[in-house]
Amino acid sequence: MKTNWRFTKWMGPLLDAVRALGGAATPKMAQQQIQQKLNLPADFLADKNKSGQTKFYNELCWARQYLVWEGLLDGQERGQWKLTEVGKQTVLNETAAQQLAEKWTEIHKQESSEDSDDDTKFQNELPPDDLFAMQQSYGNITLDPLIQQSLRASYENLLKRGELLTKERLSECYALFRERFGPERLKSLDGEALLNTMHAHGSQDSLVYWLEFRSSSEFPTRQFGSISGGSALKFGLYKSKDTGEWMTGHPQNQETLSITEAIDIAKKHRTQLVTAVDVMMALPAGASDQQYVELQNSLDQVAPDVSRLAWGHKYLSLLFPDKLDDYHAEFVQRHTLIKLLQIPPVQKGLYIAAGRFVKLSMQLNWPINHLTSVLNERNGPPITYWRIGTKLGEGEDAETIWPDMQNGGYAAIGWAELGDLSDVLSGDDVKENITKKVNESYQYEANVASRKSGEIRNFTQVMSENDVLLAAEGERILGIGVVKGPYRYETTPPEDAPHRRHEPLPKNWTGC
Numbered sequence: 001m002k003t004n005w006r007f008t009k010w011m012g013p014l015l016d017a018v019r020a021l022g023g024a025a026t027p028k029m030a031q032q033q034i035q036q037k038l039n040l041p042a043d044f045l046a047d048k049n050k051s052g053q054t055k056f057y058n059e060l061c062w063a064r065q066y067l068v069w070e071g072l073l074d075g076q077e078r079g080q081w082k083l084t085e086v087g088k089q090t091v092l093n094e095t096a097a098q099q100l101a102e103k104w105t106e107i108h109k110q111e112s113s114e115d116s117d118d119d120t121k122f123q124n125e126l127p128p129d130d131l132f133a134m135q136q137s138y139g140n141i142t143l144d145p146l147i148q149q150s151l152r153a154s155y156e157n158l159l160k161r162g163e164l165l166t167k168e169r170l171s172e173c174y175a176l177f178r179e180r181f182g183p184e185r186l187k188s189l190d191g192e193a194l195l196n197t198m199h200a201h202g203s204q205d206s207l208v209y210w211l212e213f214r215s216s217s218e219f220p221t222r223q224f225g226s227i228s229g230g231s232a233l234k235f236g237l238y239k240s241k242d243t244g245e246w247m248t249g250h251p252q253n254q255e256t257l258s259i260t261e262a263i264d265i266a267k268k269h270r271t272q273l274v275t276a277v278d279v280m281m282a283l284p285a286g287a288s289d290q291q292y293v294e295l296q297n298s299l300d301q302v303a304p305d306v307s308r309l310a311w312g313h314k315y316l317s318l319l320f321p322d323k324l325d326d327y328h329a330e331f332v333q334r335h336t337l338i339k340l341l342q343i344p345p346v347q348k349g350l351y352i353a354a355g356r357f358v359k360l361s362m363q364l365n366w367p368i369n370h371l372t373s374v375l376n377e378r379n380g381p382p383i384t385y386w387r388i389g390t391k392l393g394e395g396e397d398a399e400t401i402w403p404d405m406q407n408g409g410y411a412a413i414g415w416a417e418l419g420d421l422s423d424v425l426s427g428d429d430v431k432e433n434i435t436k437k438v439n440e441s442y443q444y445e446a447n448v449a450s451r452k453s454g455e456i457r458n459f460t461q462v463m464s465e466n467d468v469l470l471a472a473e474g475e476r477i478l479g480i481g482v483v484k485g486p487y488r489y490e491t492t493p494p495e496d497a498p499h500r501r502h503e504p505l506p507k508n509w510t511g512c
Contacts, residue, residue: 007059007066008101012092013038014063015072015083024082031060053298061297063097068346069104075346141360144341151364154377164370165223170321173219177318181207183274192259195246195266201238208235211311224318224369225326227310235311237265253428272303273315279303280320286362287323289345289355296349313350325357326372333357335382336375384467386458388413390478392496401494402471402478406509411469411481412497413459415452417441420489421460421499431457460487460499469501471509479509 017033018025025033035045040056047055068075072087092100143151158164165173179185181197189197200206204214212228214221232238237248237257246262249255257265279298283291299307306312310328317324327333333353334344340360345352361371390402392414405412418441424433435453438444444452463483471479485502 005062005098005101007062008097009094010034010060010063011067011097011100012094014060014067014081015087015090015092018073018081018083019088023088024080026079027057027060027064027081030081031057034060053294053301057301058294058297061293065293065347066101066104069107070100075348141340141342141356141363143360147340150378151374154374155366155370158370158373158377164373165220167367170367170369173224174318174321176219177210181210181315182319183277186270187274189270191263194270195259195263198266198269199235199237199239199262201232201235202241207315208232208238208311211314223373225314225328225372227314227328234309236269236305237262250428269306272306273312276303276307276312276316277319280316280323283320283323285322286358287355289352292352292355293345293347295354296347296351299351300349308350321368323358324351324354325368327357332382336372336379339375339379381466384464385470386463386467387470387472388459390471390473392494399494399496400473401497402473404494404497405471406479409509410485410500410502411459411471411483412494412500413456414497414499415441415456416496416498418456418499421456422487422489425461425487430461456499459501463501481509 013034014030017030017037020037021029021033034040045054045056049055049058064073064081065075067073067087071084072090074080074082074084155164186194186198196203196206198207201208203209210219210221212221227234231251233247233249233251233254237246239246246257246259247254248257248262248265276299279295279302283295287295303312307316313324313328314326317326317328325333327336328350330348330350330353333350337344337353337356342356345356357368357371361368364371366374388411390405391398391400393399401412415438418434418437421434421437424430424437427433431453434456435449438449438453438456442449442452465483465485467483469481469483470477471481483501488500488502489498490500491498
């Protein structure tokens with residue numbers, strides 16, 4: 001298949017740009033580097049597609065995606081375009097880039113063809129302006145029969161228990177939300193009225209309250225996906241109950257805002273939400289995986305302060321329940337797809353996987369809200385597993401602490417010379433400050449110190465209640481436990497392993 005795509009001409013310049021920026025760059029930095037290097041004209045840079053995204057940025061994103069597939073860019077970290085070891089040594093001209101694109105187009109064509117009996121699905125030629133038309137059906141959901149049966153069974157259970165909102169009630173809830181907080185309503189407000197309508201967390205009539213807490217027959221918000229947890233600063237600002245002042249910043253380093261500053265933040269949020277709604281409206285019904293990738297890129301560009309957050313995603317999902325799922329955390333979306341034995345999309349982002357849930361809801365003839373309720377019923381919440389070593393030191397001199405952990409009902413790690421980390425964990429820049437303490441107490445090389453600091457932070461801060469612990473000695477698992485307590489620093493034996501996470505009762509490790 002021979003096709004001349006526009007985006008292939010950016011593959012070589014993109015590799016060169018990231019290389020010139022030290023091997024890693026944000027999308028914006030890479031874009032600016034190419035603009036300056038090639039002296040691209042202003043009218044070209046201003047040309048936009050129907051969703052409002054510049055065509056140049058859209059083409060650059062597709063160039064990046066093919067480079068990820070080829071293994072020249074690392075696709076693991078969102079917001080960072082990073083060269084792989086192979087990419088650092090690779091220079092592409094336009095001919096090589098075209099061949100690379102044809103190679104991966106053919107691979108995806110074959111992969112999708114294997115999932116369908118429709119021989120007419122792909123055309124021999126692609127229109128130049130439709131980069132991925134040949135993959136329109138790529139990402140279709142094909143479920144194992146046993147999984148389909150389990151979904152049907154869960155659906156029937158929810159129906160019997162009366163835990164699914166009827167389609168009529170769903171429509172009423174969506175209409176009520178749009179009436180109170182839709183773009184037309186937000187655009188009609190200004191000043192403190194806008195600020196309080198959007199962000200007065202203590203008011204039951206505010207947007208943020210409806211998104212997180214509203215629990216009434218007219219609008220049971222948890223039926224539309226939870227965004228609970230964390231501080232009120234997850235919305236960007238909040239009004240303190242104690243002082244009545246508007247606050248922003250980090251939970252451990254908050255800043256007081258004037259009314260004018262708070263209103264400016266609310267206006268910025270309103271503008272981005274309204275623009276995001278316009279982008280959503282341009283997304284066609286039954287959009288492909290590729291169109292959801294473009295949606296993600298567009299929302300990242302026009303609404304970066306709201307669309308990437310759980311509350312922004314929930315806002316849009318309530319206005320577009322036929323286009324977005326109501327999972328408001330990316331790891332939950334991916335967990336759910338894996339539980340369905342589906343491979344999640346390559347690119348990261350809250351909107352990337354939405355098309356998969358839309359397709360599945362259409363296949364089952366359920367509203368997306370019913371689908372996600374069924375999936376929650378069947379799958380349960382995601383579980384994080386942590387491997388915890390049971391020896392201190394290395395080689396023949398290593399000391400086992402498994403009996404102490406088992407009898408004491410806790411998990412423990414070493415690094416006793418760091419002392420109590422409670423103050424560090426309650427401050428800012430936790431990993432950086434742990435690394436500083438590690439460097440002061442131990443003689444590690446820089447890369448080792450960074451890795452060890454990450455392990456310590458995972459144990460003391462990242463590990464959460466109900467996470468599963470696997471107590472291990474080499475490849476052998478000695479016991480399985482569940483985290484139920486916060487980090488503690490204790491100097492009872494074994495003194496060399498004072499950093500601990502407790503279970504509620506001793507001896508509740510399950511032996512293996």
